[in-house]
Amino acid sequence: MSSRPDPAPMMRWWGWGDPAHGGGLPDEAFDELRAQIGAPDRRTPPVPAEEVRVGERELPSSVQSLLADAVGEEWVRDDREARILHAAGKGYPDLIRMRGGHAEPAPEAVVYPAGEEEVRRVLEICGSERVAVVPFGGGTSVVGGVEPVRDGLGEVVCLDMSRIAAVGPVDERSLTAVIGAGARGPDIERSLGAAGYTLGHFPQSFEFSSVGGWVATRSAGQASTGYGTIEKLVTGLRLASPVGDVEAHSFPASAAGPKLREMLVGSEGVLGVITESTLQVRRAPSERRYEGWMFRSFEEGAEALRALEQGGAVPDVARLLDEDETRLSLMLAGSDSATARVGRRYIKVRGYAEGCLGIVGWEGDRAGVDRRRALGSGILKRSGGLSLGTSPGKAWERSRFEGPYLRDFLMDRGLFVETLETATHWSGLMGLHAAVRGALHQALAARGTPGLVGCHISHLYPSGASLYFTFIAQREDEAPLQQWQAVKSAACDAIVGAGGTITHHHAIGRDHAPWMTSEVGTLGVEALRALKERLDPGGIMNPGKLIPPREEPA
């Protein structure tokens, strides 16, 4: 086996993103944050790389040879670096574990198939040898979706899809393109952009996540209010399962029974590996206009966004920060510049102090943006909004992929920082907001680590919207995972209790699996089990994810 370089850039083993990326907070902003949550000034760096433990287990040499025959010896890696880099996703519990040096049990090997035929052979080998398989795109899951769980099987291999990454030519009449599962955000936009198109899918993980991962987890991007979440963009896909290939043909619409495509989209690797997708693209916008708006309250802002969405003026990007997140966001931006002071004065004079910041973005050709923006701005004004022009929009755009870097900065400084998200209908949105916010504050306080909790609306739909929560508190160094589990559980219970979905776009993975029965009911889970048992009878595909274990009768 070799230690050939990765086909696509890998992230820091202990955190997010490009190892060369700096980032963080200005001192004054961080001091203010510390003061608000009563955290001491300290450094809690990850353990040195050489102290990371990967586990003793090895892949039997017979299996190694079979896999090497299938994909070529150089594409079966069991070196320490590859195993560490594929040992976890990028959720808070993943990072706690990795920063503490606990990569074990890492996958025994990482396999890099070059195409569908090689995927098929790897699945056959793993099926007959009883080895678990974890499909791996960008490895950016924040819900434990790529954790190398064995679930009764002896070994696990990670199936890194980064060599299956071709971005096909655009069908210029149908505006579709076939894209290999391993292709990542920047490569896709670069390739489509060269021909004048865009997919328009920009999740916060964009720089590292793959289209296969987006499709397998029902990803939403920052412009998905306009472009549609990935499930609206996928017109067809192919999945390799342990019993053979499944193809959902790319039809614009069909009435041929329950939708096969919708059984595969969101399947999180438990039915098989998505190998390619056909995706709807659009002409690349010549104009992008993101603007800031202030509202006197979260409720007023939410009603304004609802009026936009239901009034035929749907923007491409729509976000609305609640009062606390607006304050937090201004604080973290180090808002002591002259411009920021002038802005604050304007907002105060106009009666919007202590209000909520919204970002509304329009994309398209100049005429289309002007037309839609005029319509939308009229609605927002009539709904009580105060236009702040493009500066807040530009600031948001500059920092749109920075969140995960900031998390690393805060984790390096002894803090507990986490996000979670949900969605519900408009008539239940404020109730859901209050319930989850309350549960987070209460759960954090109950651990003796009171925190800051912010929330924003991130995506609009005719019948409702999503809520995205961020919270920051002091970390319990003795029991960071217990602290996380307690707070996470309280939030999930509050979401379910208030009629929200357990996840709007982070997916289920391991972390949300205990709430799947609340989400889809006992028979909904049984339907998933039936699909799993038919397509993966040996249970080798991504064990422990999505489907909760069967409860044994007492």
Added chain:
Amino acid sequence: MSSRPDPAPMMRWWGWGDPAHGGGLPDEAFDELRAQIGAPDRRTPPVPAEEVRVGERELPSSVQSLLADAVGEEWVRDDREARILHAAGKGYPDLIRMRGGHAEPAPEAVVYPAGEEEVRRVLEICGSERVAVVPFGGGTSVVGGVEPVRDGLGEVVCLDMSRIAAVGPVDERSLTAVIGAGARGPDIERSLGAAGYTLGHFPQSFEFSSVGGWVATRSAGQASTGYGTIEKLVTGLRLASPVGDVEAHSFPASAAGPKLREMLVGSEGVLGVITESTLQVRRAPSERRYEGWMFRSFEEGAEALRALEQGGAVPDVARLLDEDETRLSLMLAGSDSATARVGRRYIKVRGYAEGCLGIVGWEGDRAGVDRRRALGSGILKRSGGLSLGTSPGKAWERSRFEGPYLRDFLMDRGLFVETLETATHWSGLMGLHAAVRGALHQALAARGTPGLVGCHISHLYPSGASLYFTFIAQREDEAPLQQWQAVKSAACDAIVGAGGTITHHHAIGRDHAPWMTSEVGTLGVEALRALKERLDPGGIMNPGKLIPPREEPA
């Protein structure tokens, strides 16, 4: 058992719709049609009602008592009228069979549950007594979806949903309403309309079909290009299966795994009975503007509609007749009026003679219609279209639900008349059109009954469109079903061969089941079987529909 009147109006036993409805063609139009296909002038009426055979079999009295206990004695009907009226859908083969007096084997009884709890009890009884259950909404299936197939079971009961028909109040913030499965089009629009809303779903069967049927078959309506097909309007639903209730909660969006809702929508009664749905509604439009446009060719018109759809000017209604259907439509309208003559002269002078008629409709408030229409009209003109004003739109609107009555008129006169539909991506649309059109002409000619074949584009999507074919020929009186089967098979093979879906909105039923393996692949069919076996282990739910029988190894 009683013969209590039906809770909702039933159609003619031998054909479509309101028994008091006249309709038909002017003599000259019919004579012209006959001349074109070489058909003699004759009458072929249905047999007298008293000659209809329903079969000798009866429900065992023990089962009758159990069902009577479950729903009340008066709601278990086994009178001749009820059995005949529930013996078939409204497809061409259904009507051939019924008109010939062959209602046998009719369902042994028709059961009318009053609510979910009664549905549950009926399914329990039928499960333990091994009686097949055919869910029945409006009974308008044109693909054999309500045929009382026994499939190895002794008896079959029809589960008429017309008593579960409440239209709930509109959630005015979320714009949703919960509607009972048996509610029919006019009742829904009347009830929603009284509060200022519309569902906007107008399939040709609108006057008789039920929302449960729409959801179970992925229905599309005439305004679905704008409002969305029923699958876009359903935000949640409940289904009673033989093993218990399944509920897909109404969330605006969710990333919680494969979409349960999409496993139930389109399930055609084979997994259970849809009892209620939550549907997205809209404010009722104050303005409806339907306009005619001429294009020099089908291809030019299709490109114009594509430009509308992809250019951000999606109309609510969009139809484009090909050259033959344009001609056929003018002929059948008896277009010898002075206005029609003037219209033809105008079209000819402007160079659009022998061209294609399009209908484009805009709905909403006045300002919205004006804005969208201005944008759309500009695109249509630049794409080569000639505006004909609102007269053709109004003519289309007047006759939008008349097609099935015309079919009865033609069947009464010895003709074979049938429709079928498909969809594909824009880049394959003209190829699919040519392939199906060619296959129909060839198959009809091969039977010695050359016919007229028309086609129109009926729904637009970003990646493609649907094609709806109508054909008329002389009926083979000795072998009408063999004639139908030969032509239907040829068309279906051509659809599959040219990359179309086997059905855009008619669903699978019995008629399309042989093409399901082409549609979703061997493992796609296995996935459906897995769902079926989990939710309906006894195989009592709507046997013989949707899922093709397993092929025995040779």
